[in-house]
Amino acid sequence: xxxxxxxxxxxxxxxxxxxxxxxxxxxxxxDRAHVFxxxxxxxALAPVVVAGAAGSWFWDEDxxxxxxxxxxxxxxxxxxxxxxxxxxxxxxADRLCTIGPTFANDVRGRAARLIAERAPGDMTMVLFTTGxxxxxxxxxxxxxGATGRRKVLAAYRSYHGATGTAITLTGDPRRWxxxxxxxxxxxxxxxxxxxxxxxxxxxxxxxxxxxxxLDEIVAFEGAHTVAAILLxxxxxxxxxxxxxDGYLAGVRALCDRHGIAMVCDxxxxxxxxxxxxxxxxxxxxxxxxxxxxxGVNSGYVPLGGVVMRPWIADAFAHRPYPGGLTYSGHPLAxxxxxxxxxxxxDENVIPHARRLGxxxxxxxxxxxxxxxxxxxxxxxxxxxxxxxxxRDRATxxxxxxxxxxxxxxxxxxELAAACKAGGVWPFVHFNRLHVVPPCTTTETEVRQAxxxxxxxxxxxxxYTRT
Numbered sequence: 001x002x003x004x005x006x007x008x009x010x011x012x013x014x015x016x017x018x019x020x021x022x023x024x025x026x027x028x029x030x031d032r033a034h035v036f037x038x039x040x041x042x043x044a045l046a047p048v049v050v051a052g053a054a055g056s057w058f059w060d061e062d063x064x065x066x067x068x069x070x071x072x073x074x075x076x077x078x079x080x081x082x083x084x085x086x087x088x089x090x091x092x093a094d095r096l097c098t099i100g101p102t103f104a105n106d107v108r109g110r111a112a113r114l115i116a117e118r119a120p121g122d123m124t125m126v127l128f129t130t131g132x133x134x135x136x137x138x139x140x141x142x143x144x145g146a147t148g149r150r151k152v153l154a155a156y157r158s159y160h161g162a163t164g165t166a167i168t169l170t171g172d173p174r175r176w177x178x179x180x181x182x183x184x185x186x187x188x189x190x191x192x193x194x195x196x197x198x199x200x201x202x203x204x205x206x207x208x209x210x211x212x213x214l215d216e217i218v219a220f221e222g223a224h225t226v227a228a229i230l231l232x233x234x235x236x237x238x239x240x241x242x243x244x245d246g247y248l249a250g251v252r253a254l255c256d257r258h259g260i261a262m263v264c265d266x267x268x269x270x271x272x273x274x275x276x277x278x279x280x281x282x283x284x285x286x287x288x289x290x291x292x293x294x295g296v297n298s299g300y301v302p303l304g305g306v307v308m309r310p311w312i313a314d315a316f317a318h319r320p321y322p323g324g325l326t327y328s329g330h331p332l333a334x335x336x337x338x339x340x341x342x343x344x345x346d347e348n349v350i351p352h353a354r355r356l357g358x359x360x361x362x363x364x365x366x367x368x369x370x371x372x373x374x375x376x377x378x379x380x381x382x383x384x385x386x387x388x389x390x391r392d393r394a395t396x397x398x399x400x401x402x403x404x405x406x407x408x409x410x411x412x413x414e415l416a417a418a419c420k421a422g423g424v425w426p427f428v429h430f431n432r433l434h435v436v437p438p439c440t441t442t443e444t445e446v447r448q449a450x451x452x453x454x455x456x457x458x459x460x461x462x463y464t465r466t
Contacts, residue, residue, distance in 0.1 A: 121286030133161020271295030275354025275382030
Protein backbone atom coordinates (compact mmCIF):
# COMPACT_ATOMS: atom_id res chain seq x y z
CA UNK A 1 0.00 0.00 0.00
CA UNK A 2 1.18 3.51 -0.74
CA UNK A 3 2.83 5.48 2.01
CA UNK A 4 0.71 8.50 2.91
CA UNK A 5 1.40 11.66 4.87
CA UNK A 6 -1.63 12.63 6.91
CA UNK A 7 -2.99 16.04 7.74
CA UNK A 8 -3.42 17.25 11.31
CA UNK A 9 -6.85 16.63 12.80
CA UNK A 10 -7.21 20.35 13.47
CA UNK A 11 -4.65 22.68 11.90
CA UNK A 12 -4.18 25.07 14.79
CA UNK A 13 -2.88 28.43 13.59
CA UNK A 14 -2.21 26.91 10.14
CA UNK A 15 -0.81 30.16 8.74
CA UNK A 16 2.08 30.05 11.21
CA UNK A 17 3.06 31.84 14.41
CA UNK A 18 4.11 35.05 12.68
CA UNK A 19 0.82 35.53 10.85
CA UNK A 20 -1.07 38.81 11.32
CA UNK A 21 -4.04 38.78 13.67
CA UNK A 22 -6.57 38.47 10.86
CA UNK A 23 -4.67 36.96 7.92
CA UNK A 24 -7.75 35.75 6.04
CA UNK A 25 -9.25 39.19 5.54
CA UNK A 26 -5.97 40.73 4.35
CA UNK A 27 -5.24 37.82 2.02
CA UNK A 28 -8.74 37.98 0.60
CA UNK A 29 -8.54 41.76 0.19
CA UNK A 30 -5.20 41.53 -1.61
CA ASP A 31 -6.54 38.84 -3.89
CA ARG A 32 -9.68 40.75 -4.82
CA ALA A 33 -7.75 43.99 -5.34
CA HIS A 34 -4.84 42.62 -7.37
CA VAL A 35 -5.19 38.99 -8.59
CA PHE A 36 -6.82 38.39 -11.97
CA UNK A 37 -8.11 34.80 -11.96
CA UNK A 38 -8.20 32.61 -15.10
CA UNK A 39 -11.45 31.30 -16.61
CA UNK A 40 -13.48 33.56 -14.31
CA UNK A 41 -15.77 36.55 -14.27
CA UNK A 42 -13.76 38.59 -11.82
CA UNK A 43 -16.68 40.31 -10.14
CA ALA A 44 -18.34 37.03 -9.20
CA LEU A 45 -15.40 35.57 -7.30
CA ALA A 46 -15.13 34.90 -3.58
CA PRO A 47 -12.21 32.46 -3.42
CA VAL A 48 -11.39 30.40 -0.37
CA VAL A 49 -8.11 31.58 1.17
CA VAL A 50 -6.08 28.41 1.56
CA ALA A 51 -3.68 28.39 4.49
CA GLY A 52 -2.17 24.94 4.27
CA ALA A 53 -2.38 21.39 3.01
CA ALA A 54 -1.02 17.93 3.74
CA GLY A 55 -1.63 14.58 2.09
CA SER A 56 -5.16 14.52 0.71
CA TRP A 57 -6.39 17.49 2.74
CA PHE A 58 -6.28 21.27 2.61
CA TRP A 59 -7.70 23.93 4.90
CA ASP A 60 -8.52 27.61 5.05
CA GLU A 61 -7.43 30.20 7.59
CA ASP A 62 -10.48 29.54 9.74
CA UNK A 63 -9.53 25.87 10.06
CA UNK A 64 -12.21 24.52 7.71
CA UNK A 65 -10.85 21.31 6.16
CA UNK A 66 -11.63 19.49 2.93
CA UNK A 67 -10.64 16.17 1.43
CA UNK A 68 -9.17 17.24 -1.90
CA UNK A 69 -11.22 15.10 -4.27
CA UNK A 70 -10.20 17.36 -7.16
CA UNK A 71 -6.45 17.05 -6.55
CA UNK A 72 -6.64 20.83 -7.11
CA UNK A 73 -6.73 20.68 -10.94
CA UNK A 74 -6.21 16.91 -11.13
CA UNK A 75 -2.49 17.40 -10.66
CA UNK A 76 -1.57 16.74 -7.02
CA UNK A 77 -1.04 13.03 -7.69
CA UNK A 78 1.44 12.47 -4.87
CA UNK A 79 -0.58 14.51 -2.41
CA UNK A 80 0.11 17.84 -0.76
CA UNK A 81 3.44 18.60 0.90
CA UNK A 82 5.03 15.22 0.35
CA UNK A 83 8.14 15.44 2.54
CA UNK A 84 10.55 13.88 0.04
CA UNK A 85 9.52 16.27 -2.71
CA UNK A 86 9.62 19.31 -0.44
CA UNK A 87 13.07 18.28 0.83
CA UNK A 88 14.36 17.82 -2.71
CA UNK A 89 13.30 21.35 -3.64
CA UNK A 90 15.05 22.72 -0.53
CA UNK A 91 18.22 20.77 -1.26
CA UNK A 92 18.31 21.85 -4.89
CA ALA A 93 17.65 25.49 -3.97
CA ASP A 94 20.65 25.43 -1.63
CA ARG A 95 22.83 24.01 -4.41
CA LEU A 96 21.64 25.65 -7.65
CA CYS A 97 18.34 27.48 -8.15
CA THR A 98 18.45 28.04 -11.88
CA ILE A 99 20.53 27.51 -14.98
CA GLY A 100 19.68 28.13 -18.63
CA PRO A 101 18.42 25.36 -20.91
CA THR A 102 21.51 25.52 -23.14
CA PHE A 103 23.60 23.96 -20.35
CA ALA A 104 23.68 20.37 -19.15
CA ASN A 105 22.67 19.86 -15.54
CA ASP A 106 22.70 16.73 -13.40
CA VAL A 107 19.16 16.95 -12.05
CA ARG A 108 17.72 17.86 -15.46
CA GLY A 109 19.38 14.86 -17.07
CA ARG A 110 18.30 12.59 -14.25
CA ALA A 111 14.68 13.70 -14.50
CA ALA A 112 14.71 13.09 -18.25
CA ARG A 113 16.24 9.65 -17.78
CA LEU A 114 13.70 8.62 -15.15
CA ILE A 115 10.82 9.76 -17.36
CA ALA A 116 12.23 8.01 -20.44
CA GLU A 117 12.79 4.79 -18.48
CA ARG A 118 9.11 4.74 -17.57
CA ALA A 119 7.81 5.76 -20.97
CA PRO A 120 6.63 2.98 -23.28
CA GLY A 121 8.70 1.39 -26.03
CA ASP A 122 11.64 3.31 -27.46
CA MET A 123 10.64 6.78 -26.24
CA THR A 124 14.02 8.07 -25.07
CA MET A 125 14.24 11.86 -25.44
CA VAL A 126 12.51 14.54 -23.35
CA LEU A 127 11.87 18.21 -24.13
CA PHE A 128 10.94 20.04 -20.93
CA THR A 129 8.35 22.80 -20.72
CA THR A 130 6.77 24.62 -17.80
CA GLY A 131 3.29 23.12 -18.12
CA UNK A 132 0.82 21.05 -20.07
CA UNK A 133 -0.33 23.58 -22.65
CA UNK A 134 3.26 24.25 -23.68
CA UNK A 135 3.87 20.50 -23.80
CA UNK A 136 1.04 20.10 -26.31
CA UNK A 137 2.25 23.11 -28.30
CA UNK A 138 5.71 21.59 -28.62
CA UNK A 139 4.46 18.07 -29.29
CA UNK A 140 2.56 19.41 -32.29
CA UNK A 141 5.54 21.52 -33.41
CA UNK A 142 7.80 18.47 -33.18
CA UNK A 143 5.34 16.37 -35.21
CA UNK A 144 5.04 19.05 -37.88
CA GLY A 145 8.80 19.48 -38.07
CA ALA A 146 9.50 15.75 -38.25
CA THR A 147 6.85 14.99 -40.89
CA GLY A 148 7.05 18.18 -42.95
CA ARG A 149 3.25 18.34 -42.85
CA ARG A 150 0.88 20.85 -41.27
CA LYS A 151 -2.56 19.44 -40.45
CA VAL A 152 -3.38 18.07 -37.02
CA LEU A 153 -6.51 16.05 -36.25
CA ALA A 154 -7.92 16.80 -32.81
CA ALA A 155 -11.02 15.49 -31.07
CA TYR A 156 -14.19 17.12 -29.91
CA ARG A 157 -14.67 16.60 -26.15
CA SER A 158 -11.03 17.39 -25.40
CA TYR A 159 -8.95 19.95 -23.59
CA HIS A 160 -5.31 20.61 -24.50
CA GLY A 161 -4.50 23.96 -22.90
CA ALA A 162 -5.08 27.68 -23.23
CA THR A 163 -2.09 28.82 -25.32
CA GLY A 164 -2.45 29.68 -29.00
CA THR A 165 -2.31 26.32 -30.77
CA ALA A 166 -3.42 24.33 -27.72
CA ILE A 167 -6.70 26.21 -27.38
CA THR A 168 -7.42 25.69 -31.08
CA LEU A 169 -6.79 21.98 -30.61
CA THR A 170 -9.18 21.97 -27.66
CA GLY A 171 -12.60 20.53 -28.45
CA ASP A 172 -14.73 22.02 -25.70
CA PRO A 173 -16.45 25.42 -25.33
CA ARG A 174 -13.38 27.12 -23.89
CA ARG A 175 -12.15 27.28 -27.47
CA TRP A 176 -15.03 29.40 -28.75
CA UNK A 177 -14.03 32.79 -27.34
CA UNK A 178 -10.49 32.29 -28.69
CA UNK A 179 -11.49 31.65 -32.31
CA UNK A 180 -10.48 31.90 -35.07
CA UNK A 181 -7.42 29.80 -34.42
CA UNK A 182 -4.98 27.64 -36.34
CA UNK A 183 -6.74 26.81 -39.66
CA UNK A 184 -4.85 23.54 -40.05
CA UNK A 185 -6.63 21.87 -37.13
CA UNK A 186 -9.29 19.35 -38.21
CA UNK A 187 -11.92 17.90 -35.84
CA UNK A 188 -13.04 14.33 -35.31
CA UNK A 189 -15.24 12.52 -32.79
CA UNK A 190 -13.67 10.03 -30.42
CA UNK A 191 -15.43 7.05 -28.84
CA UNK A 192 -18.03 7.77 -26.12
CA UNK A 193 -20.45 4.86 -25.90
CA UNK A 194 -22.86 6.46 -23.41
CA UNK A 195 -23.53 9.31 -25.87
CA UNK A 196 -22.38 7.63 -29.06
CA UNK A 197 -22.04 9.73 -32.19
CA UNK A 198 -22.07 6.47 -34.13
CA UNK A 199 -25.32 4.91 -32.80
CA UNK A 200 -23.35 2.11 -31.16
CA UNK A 201 -24.74 -0.13 -28.45
CA UNK A 202 -21.60 -2.12 -27.60
CA UNK A 203 -18.11 -0.98 -26.63
CA UNK A 204 -16.40 -2.95 -29.41
CA UNK A 205 -18.86 -1.52 -31.92
CA UNK A 206 -18.17 2.01 -30.69
CA UNK A 207 -14.42 1.53 -31.01
CA UNK A 208 -14.68 0.10 -34.53
CA UNK A 209 -17.04 2.83 -35.74
CA UNK A 210 -14.95 5.60 -34.21
CA UNK A 211 -11.89 4.21 -36.00
CA UNK A 212 -13.76 4.02 -39.31
CA UNK A 213 -14.83 7.64 -38.84
CA LEU A 214 -11.24 8.72 -38.15
CA ASP A 215 -9.93 6.77 -41.13
CA GLU A 216 -12.49 8.46 -43.36
CA ILE A 217 -11.50 11.93 -42.14
CA VAL A 218 -7.83 11.17 -42.82
CA ALA A 219 -8.78 10.15 -46.36
CA PHE A 220 -10.93 13.25 -46.90
CA GLU A 221 -8.18 15.54 -45.64
CA GLY A 222 -5.43 13.82 -47.63
CA ALA A 223 -3.27 11.54 -45.50
CA HIS A 224 -0.12 13.05 -46.99
CA THR A 225 -1.08 16.44 -45.50
CA VAL A 226 -1.65 15.20 -41.92
CA ALA A 227 1.22 15.64 -39.48
CA ALA A 228 -0.41 14.25 -36.36
CA ILE A 229 -3.46 12.71 -34.78
CA LEU A 230 -3.77 14.14 -31.28
CA LEU A 231 -5.82 12.53 -28.54
CA UNK A 232 -6.07 12.38 -24.78
CA UNK A 233 -5.29 8.75 -23.97
CA UNK A 234 -8.13 8.90 -21.45
CA UNK A 235 -10.17 12.07 -21.99
CA UNK A 236 -9.96 14.14 -18.81
CA UNK A 237 -12.00 17.24 -18.08
CA UNK A 238 -14.50 16.41 -20.82
CA UNK A 239 -15.77 13.26 -19.22
CA UNK A 240 -13.04 10.77 -18.23
CA UNK A 241 -13.76 8.77 -21.37
CA UNK A 242 -11.88 5.47 -21.30
CA UNK A 243 -11.24 4.25 -24.86
CA UNK A 244 -12.60 0.85 -25.87
CA ASP A 245 -10.03 -1.92 -26.04
CA GLY A 246 -8.48 -1.88 -29.50
CA TYR A 247 -9.16 1.78 -30.23
CA LEU A 248 -5.69 3.11 -29.44
CA ALA A 249 -4.08 0.20 -31.31
CA GLY A 250 -6.28 1.09 -34.27
CA VAL A 251 -5.15 4.72 -34.17
CA ARG A 252 -1.55 3.52 -33.99
CA ALA A 253 -2.06 1.33 -37.08
CA LEU A 254 -3.76 4.18 -38.96
CA CYS A 255 -0.84 6.50 -38.21
CA ASP A 256 1.68 3.84 -39.27
CA ARG A 257 -0.06 3.32 -42.61
CA HIS A 258 0.22 6.98 -43.52
CA GLY A 259 3.39 8.20 -41.79
CA ILE A 260 1.36 10.29 -39.31
CA ALA A 261 2.66 11.01 -35.80
CA MET A 262 0.48 9.68 -33.00
CA VAL A 263 0.45 12.25 -30.19
CA CYS A 264 -1.01 11.34 -26.81
CA ASP A 265 -1.86 14.10 -24.37
CA UNK A 266 -1.28 12.57 -20.94
CA UNK A 267 -1.03 15.86 -19.08
CA UNK A 268 -3.88 14.70 -16.84
CA UNK A 269 -3.89 10.92 -17.37
CA UNK A 270 -0.21 10.20 -16.75
CA UNK A 271 1.97 9.49 -13.72
CA UNK A 272 -0.32 7.26 -11.72
CA UNK A 273 -3.69 8.86 -12.39
CA UNK A 274 -4.89 5.81 -14.38
CA UNK A 275 -2.97 3.30 -12.27
CA UNK A 276 -0.03 3.25 -14.72
CA UNK A 277 3.04 5.40 -15.25
CA UNK A 278 1.51 6.34 -18.59
CA UNK A 279 -2.10 5.52 -19.42
CA UNK A 280 -1.13 4.03 -22.80
CA UNK A 281 0.61 1.22 -20.91
CA UNK A 282 -2.80 -0.27 -20.15
CA UNK A 283 -3.28 -0.95 -23.87
CA UNK A 284 0.38 -1.68 -24.71
CA UNK A 285 0.53 1.08 -27.33
CA UNK A 286 3.58 3.23 -28.11
CA UNK A 287 2.77 6.71 -29.44
CA UNK A 288 5.33 8.87 -31.20
CA UNK A 289 5.02 11.70 -28.69
CA UNK A 290 3.49 11.99 -25.22
CA UNK A 291 2.78 15.38 -23.66
CA UNK A 292 2.99 15.29 -19.86
CA UNK A 293 2.83 17.68 -16.89
CA UNK A 294 0.65 17.74 -13.73
CA GLY A 295 1.44 14.42 -12.03
CA VAL A 296 5.12 14.34 -13.02
CA ASN A 297 5.80 16.42 -9.89
CA SER A 298 2.26 17.27 -8.72
CA GLY A 299 2.73 20.93 -9.58
CA TYR A 300 5.10 21.63 -6.68
CA VAL A 301 7.14 23.66 -9.20
CA PRO A 302 5.74 24.27 -12.72
CA LEU A 303 6.90 21.51 -15.07
CA GLY A 304 5.76 19.75 -18.21
CA GLY A 305 7.33 18.18 -21.23
CA VAL A 306 7.25 15.91 -24.25
CA VAL A 307 8.78 12.45 -24.41
CA MET A 308 9.41 11.26 -27.96
CA ARG A 309 10.56 8.37 -30.11
CA PRO A 310 13.96 8.51 -31.85
CA TRP A 311 12.58 9.26 -35.32
CA ILE A 312 11.12 12.49 -34.00
CA ALA A 313 14.28 13.55 -32.18
CA ASP A 314 16.51 12.49 -35.09
CA ALA A 315 14.68 14.88 -37.41
CA PHE A 316 16.46 17.67 -35.56
CA ALA A 317 19.90 16.07 -35.36
CA HIS A 318 21.33 18.37 -38.03
CA ARG A 319 18.91 21.28 -38.01
CA PRO A 320 17.87 23.40 -35.08
CA TYR A 321 14.58 22.71 -33.37
CA PRO A 322 12.56 25.94 -33.81
CA GLY A 323 11.43 26.43 -30.23
CA GLY A 324 12.48 26.77 -26.63
CA LEU A 325 11.73 28.20 -23.20
CA THR A 326 13.84 30.15 -20.72
CA TYR A 327 12.75 27.82 -17.93
CA SER A 328 12.92 24.54 -19.87
CA GLY A 329 14.14 21.91 -17.43
CA HIS A 330 14.29 24.30 -14.49
CA PRO A 331 16.47 22.68 -11.78
CA LEU A 332 13.95 23.16 -8.96
CA ALA A 333 11.20 21.64 -11.08
CA UNK A 334 13.38 18.74 -12.21
CA UNK A 335 14.51 18.05 -8.64
CA UNK A 336 10.87 17.82 -7.58
CA UNK A 337 10.14 15.45 -10.49
CA UNK A 338 13.04 13.18 -9.55
CA UNK A 339 11.88 13.04 -5.95
CA UNK A 340 8.26 12.47 -6.96
CA UNK A 341 9.04 9.64 -9.38
CA UNK A 342 11.35 7.94 -6.89
CA UNK A 343 8.80 8.31 -4.08
CA UNK A 344 6.05 6.89 -6.29
CA UNK A 345 8.30 3.92 -7.06
CA ASP A 346 9.46 3.30 -3.49
CA GLU A 347 6.01 3.76 -1.93
CA ASN A 348 4.11 1.66 -4.51
CA VAL A 349 1.87 4.57 -5.43
CA ILE A 350 1.07 3.26 -8.93
CA PRO A 351 -0.30 -0.14 -7.83
CA HIS A 352 -2.07 1.58 -4.92
CA ALA A 353 -3.89 3.88 -7.36
CA ARG A 354 -4.76 0.94 -9.58
CA ARG A 355 -6.16 -1.02 -6.61
CA LEU A 356 -8.17 1.95 -5.34
CA GLY A 357 -9.91 2.14 -8.70
CA UNK A 358 -10.54 -1.55 -9.13
CA UNK A 359 -11.44 -2.50 -5.55
CA UNK A 360 -12.79 0.66 -3.92
CA UNK A 361 -13.80 3.57 -6.15
CA UNK A 362 -15.32 1.56 -8.99
CA UNK A 363 -17.41 -0.79 -6.84
CA UNK A 364 -18.51 2.00 -4.49
CA UNK A 365 -19.55 4.29 -7.34
CA UNK A 366 -21.54 1.50 -8.97
CA UNK A 367 -23.33 0.91 -5.67
CA UNK A 368 -23.99 4.64 -5.36
CA UNK A 369 -25.36 4.69 -8.92
CA UNK A 370 -27.87 1.98 -8.02
CA UNK A 371 -29.22 4.19 -5.22
CA UNK A 372 -29.55 7.45 -7.16
CA UNK A 373 -31.77 7.99 -10.22
CA UNK A 374 -29.66 11.03 -11.14
CA UNK A 375 -26.63 8.86 -11.95
CA UNK A 376 -26.62 7.86 -15.60
CA UNK A 377 -23.20 6.27 -15.76
CA UNK A 378 -19.96 5.87 -13.81
CA UNK A 379 -16.68 5.18 -15.59
CA UNK A 380 -12.96 5.40 -15.00
CA UNK A 381 -9.65 3.83 -14.06
CA UNK A 382 -7.31 4.18 -11.12
CA UNK A 383 -8.11 7.45 -9.36
CA UNK A 384 -9.70 8.93 -12.49
CA UNK A 385 -13.51 8.54 -12.45
CA UNK A 386 -16.60 10.40 -13.63
CA UNK A 387 -20.17 10.30 -12.38
CA UNK A 388 -22.41 11.44 -15.23
CA UNK A 389 -25.63 12.99 -13.95
CA UNK A 390 -28.95 13.01 -15.79
CA ARG A 391 -32.54 14.16 -15.33
CA ASP A 392 -33.88 11.02 -16.95
CA ARG A 393 -32.03 7.72 -17.21
CA ALA A 394 -34.15 6.55 -20.12
CA THR A 395 -33.51 9.58 -22.34
CA UNK A 396 -30.08 10.35 -20.83
CA UNK A 397 -30.96 14.04 -20.72
CA UNK A 398 -28.06 15.74 -18.88
CA UNK A 399 -28.73 17.17 -15.44
CA UNK A 400 -27.65 20.56 -16.80
CA UNK A 401 -27.39 21.64 -20.45
CA UNK A 402 -24.11 21.51 -22.33
CA UNK A 403 -21.94 24.49 -21.32
CA UNK A 404 -24.52 25.57 -18.74
CA UNK A 405 -23.88 28.83 -16.86
CA UNK A 406 -25.76 30.83 -14.26
CA UNK A 407 -29.21 29.53 -13.36
CA UNK A 408 -28.93 26.67 -15.87
CA UNK A 409 -25.95 25.30 -13.93
CA UNK A 410 -27.65 25.63 -10.53
CA UNK A 411 -28.13 21.88 -9.88
CA UNK A 412 -24.40 21.22 -10.22
CA UNK A 413 -23.56 24.24 -8.09
CA GLU A 414 -25.90 22.95 -5.38
CA LEU A 415 -24.32 19.50 -5.57
CA ALA A 416 -20.82 20.95 -5.26
CA ALA A 417 -21.91 23.05 -2.28
CA ALA A 418 -23.36 19.97 -0.56
CA CYS A 419 -20.06 18.10 -1.03
CA LYS A 420 -18.07 21.01 0.37
CA ALA A 421 -20.40 21.29 3.35
CA GLY A 422 -19.61 17.64 4.05
CA GLY A 423 -15.86 18.27 3.98
CA VAL A 424 -15.14 17.10 0.42
CA TRP A 425 -13.88 19.44 -2.30
CA PRO A 426 -15.26 18.08 -5.60
CA PHE A 427 -14.35 18.50 -9.25
CA VAL A 428 -17.46 19.29 -11.30
CA HIS A 429 -17.69 20.04 -15.02
CA PHE A 430 -20.90 20.40 -17.02
CA ASN A 431 -23.17 17.54 -15.85
CA ARG A 432 -20.43 15.45 -14.27
CA LEU A 433 -18.84 15.02 -10.89
CA HIS A 434 -15.31 13.66 -11.19
CA VAL A 435 -13.71 11.51 -8.51
CA VAL A 436 -10.03 12.39 -8.79
CA PRO A 437 -8.28 12.33 -5.40
CA PRO A 438 -4.49 12.15 -5.03
CA CYS A 439 -3.02 8.76 -5.91
CA THR A 440 -1.79 8.49 -2.31
CA THR A 441 -5.24 8.87 -0.73
CA THR A 442 -5.98 6.08 1.73
CA GLU A 443 -8.85 3.65 1.34
CA THR A 444 -10.40 5.05 4.52
CA GLU A 445 -10.28 8.60 3.13
CA VAL A 446 -11.77 7.48 -0.19
CA ARG A 447 -14.66 5.72 1.54
CA GLN A 448 -15.21 8.76 3.77
CA ALA A 449 -15.43 11.08 0.76
CA UNK A 450 -17.65 8.73 -1.23
CA UNK A 451 -20.08 8.58 1.68
CA UNK A 452 -20.34 12.37 1.54
CA UNK A 453 -20.89 12.25 -2.24
CA UNK A 454 -23.54 9.55 -1.77
CA UNK A 455 -25.45 11.82 0.58
CA UNK A 456 -24.93 14.92 -1.55
CA UNK A 457 -26.41 13.23 -4.63
CA UNK A 458 -29.82 13.61 -3.04
CA UNK A 459 -29.53 17.18 -4.36
CA UNK A 460 -29.25 15.92 -7.94
CA UNK A 461 -32.02 13.36 -7.41
CA UNK A 462 -34.49 16.18 -6.74
CA TYR A 463 -34.12 17.30 -10.38
CA THR A 464 -34.85 13.91 -11.92
CA ARG A 465 -38.11 12.87 -13.57
CA THR A 466 -37.96 9.21 -12.53
